[in-house]
Amino acid sequence: MKQLWKIILLQVGKWGLLKNVSLGLLSGLCSFLFINLVTRVVSLLTANELKTISKEYILAFAFTILVYIWVRRSLALAIIHLSQSLFWKLRKQVLSLVLQANYQQMSGLKVRISSVLVNDVNVLTNTSLSLIEFVTASIVSTACLIYLISLSPALFLITLGIALLGVTVYLVGSGKNNLYFEQSRSLEDSFIDELNSVLHGFKEIYMEPKKGKYIFDHKINTIARTAFSNNTAAFTGFLNNQITGQVLFYILISSVLLFFSIQLGIKPAATVNYVFILLYLLGSIETIMVLLPNIVRAKVSSGRLMDLKKELEEANFSNPVSETYMSKEEFCGISVNELEFNYAGASSPFSIGPINFSIVKGETVFIYGGNGSGKTTFIHSVLGLCKPSSGEIKLNDVNIDDNNYPFYRTVFSVVFNDFYLFDEILVADHFDLDKWNYFLYLFEMEEIVQIDGLRFSTTALSTGQRKRLALIVALLEEKPVLVIDEWAADQDPYFRKKFYTEIIPILKKQGVTIIAITHDDRYYRCADKLYKMEYGILSEEDVNVSEEKFIS
Template identity: 30%
Template sequence: MIVTTDGDDGICSSTTKEQPRAIGSRHWLSLPHLMWNNHPWLMIGIVVTGIISAAASVAVIDTVNRAIHAKGDRFGLLLMFVGLSLVAVLSTSCASLLPSYASLKTITVLRIGLCKRILATSLEEIERRGPANVLTLMTLDIPRLAQTIEVVPVLLVEGTTLVLALAYLAYLSWAGFAMTLLLVVIGVPLVSYLFAKGISHLRHARDEFNTFNEHSHGLVFGVKELKLNAALRRWFDNDAIDVSANKVAMQEFIGNLWFNASGAISQLVYIFMIGLLLFGVPSIELMPADVLSGSILTILYILRPLAVLVGSVPQISEGAVASESLARFGFPINDPQKTPLVPDAGDERLPKRRYWRSIKLKGICVDYVFNEDNREFRLGPVNLEIRSGELLFITGGNGSGKSTLAKAIAGLYAPKSGCISVDGVQLCAANLDEYQGLFAAVFSDFYLFRRVIGSRDDSANAAMAKSYLQKLGLTGKVKLDGDYYSTTSELSSGQRKRLALLRAYLEDRPIYLLDEWAADQDQEFKKFFYEVLLPDLKQRGKTVIAITHDEEYFSFADRIIKLTDGRMTEPSS
């Protein structure tokens, strides 16, 4: 049977469980890890320049404090102040500029990697999640990661500055450092709670963006229906796009309110510390004047890195939510396996594609869950043998499981139980890709790529394509522009299906799977399809599996399979 594994193996069953919604430390640290994995020397450079900048900044504080209490000539201290300030500014600028190019390369790697992960994910998993969710990964999560990566170097520099400033404070006065640490311990739980509330709303905003994407998809592909139906258009304007867009904005706004509240708490703690040093410490003479002024200067200086760190929390949180969403899809951004690999077939290799004799489905059951209402449909159990070179028709009412069976036969749906074998070799994850290479298919919800891809070299493909364009009545409608069709959109639905069939012809696979291909054809081409095209494929030794309702042409089939509610109700004849 087809082995179902987790996302890392590229074959995901429809029963994949969602990961916990809490953002773990791995998602907070995923971006630094990602940059380290892709550009370790760059990260080392950022850390080194950050340390230099932080050390120079702390040295500036010490120089200012010495200048305040120095007597006599202070020209040497002035030179130190200017020099250290320049070092701090230049090193901070270097640390910020270094990753700009690297971040672009990293995000490009992520985009390409996500596309490969989607290709490696099972069809049923993609259908379960829906196009809107997959598009959100590409249009929202990846760009947010790009924005967050730009912030990481700044956080490293400012975080290093904060740590060294606190170390300098401890050097000046353990009492001042202890008071600061005590206030941090008191403030951190409250700030963390406010951060968590903000992150929760960011997560809700991201989930609602899936709904917005779904409506956007409807806007692009349902614009004709919207223009013709005023009531539908009013619903779309008032209750679909408008409501969804406002929900996204509101969730993000509330999240930012929580983040601002956490920033305000941080500022209050900071102000309380300054007040304690200015008015509380002198009254009890806890530290000398030069140490007190140095401590106050240090606390004042801490304001900038602290403000940067707190102000970056919303952006870092968006990156963490994006990383979490990608991981739930099966694409952890720090996965060292950049390209999904197909396991070595070993001894489970299939017979050569042009010399197979039969495909057997034994006890195949497929469970399909409808997204709209979580209703489950079961196909099977199906016991079927498909013989090389035969013309097989699959028929049945709407919702009887014809397309589900076709996708199971092609290895696009993993069966819940049962097995598929080719000439006695059982289908498994190791040979699934090889098995799927047997099929050229035109499904009812097909997609047309403009690129001309065939089984021969480019010149032979072009010659065959021109021949088939004429045979399928598309001459004058579609032209070849190098390796591309001139258009795939400015055609009727029937013409687009003919072009899809041309693509299948060029692939020249042993098995042709055609899902209600003749449904959109006029009577002339429907007759041409059954009386000329299908016999031509059969004469060339191809196996054809056609889903059809056209009873007047059933006589052309070698066998007819009928499905009712997911079960074969009539034996093959």
């Protein structure tokens, strides 16, 4: 509950919260004033003391109703604003943390991030709509209880005893109910995981529907069954509490009317007033009981949101947008000394190194090696995506550490093996229409894709075409070093030859330094330097020796 309030307080601020709670209080006060007026008039009527139309009471009723309308409307508007701003503020906060997060830790958080953004933020927003109502009902209940003392301290003690009994029943069941909600909330992550499998593996499922049936029958059904029974058990627990509360109340009212008022010799008018207030109190308590399950769910969601935020903040590399960029002319080279990296936490952790490697301005370096030998891991370490466990990286002889990593990363433009093609150019700083047209021509894409502003006419392309477009985008960034991971693997033999024998020399002439992971042994000679990766160890080879090996 504390976390839930903390989240709301962080979003609306102290004054915003005070304003909303004050409006809630005022609304509760209006309702209380109304019932107070009603009981007074009822007392006067039962005592036969109200014989003429009373202007005072008409004015009092009219005033209370008008104030109530104004307060309720202001409160409703404030709550709408609060929930909408909470919804977007929470989403934006999580996303901005995601954009700053450490790549390695981020990879393991994707499912949780989606489920927090889609599920927990919604639960929190919906609850924020009812939270003020909850506070108002609690205040009204407290005011009613205080009023009850003034009517009859003896009856109040009896009421308090029954209320304590209700609270005990609630507390006994609530631990179990919370646990059920927590368990079904964790299942939501598993559901998103399976949903991703279905959406990303849809082609495979389409070809063999048994795969889809397996996921549906064995995974989704199990999740649905367990979540259903958990949620049903939690809601039933709350319903039982609600019914127990109501029954206790009805028993209290009946016993006040039929037993205690007689036994304690309380006047009929006081008894009627007391029962009136009790009925009114019942309304507020029912509101509280109905809202409680939502509040408990919001408590679970706020816990998950805070945990995720904490993890993202801890994982935070502080990856600000770099103020300065290195030009191709300023770039001299990168050297890697005794670099080591291992995937900590993996069941059989793979490691690379110690590795020594260097590249100077204008050079083209190829790295080859068997599947799983560690080429991509090494490139990720050089790019600063994976932080090396030891060793050093130098850019233009300057050591790279946590402070200059953001700047260092901007030296590279990359087409990853599992690249993502955005449907527009997101960084317009270097966009040059003439260059775009030139690269389009060089990569033979001018008939296939056009640009409208900064948006591509299409990204519904073949894999080879998508890779060409991704490489054009990388080249337009005008960064000193181009890194490509098995880029040519999806190109046809004609274009592969063109890439290695024509395009790479053109790029070299333009001053681009290139690091490429490649299995195209036929073209190793096109590199200035060739490295082989084997079991995480990188060794330099002679480009021509390789060619001889290939020919023989």
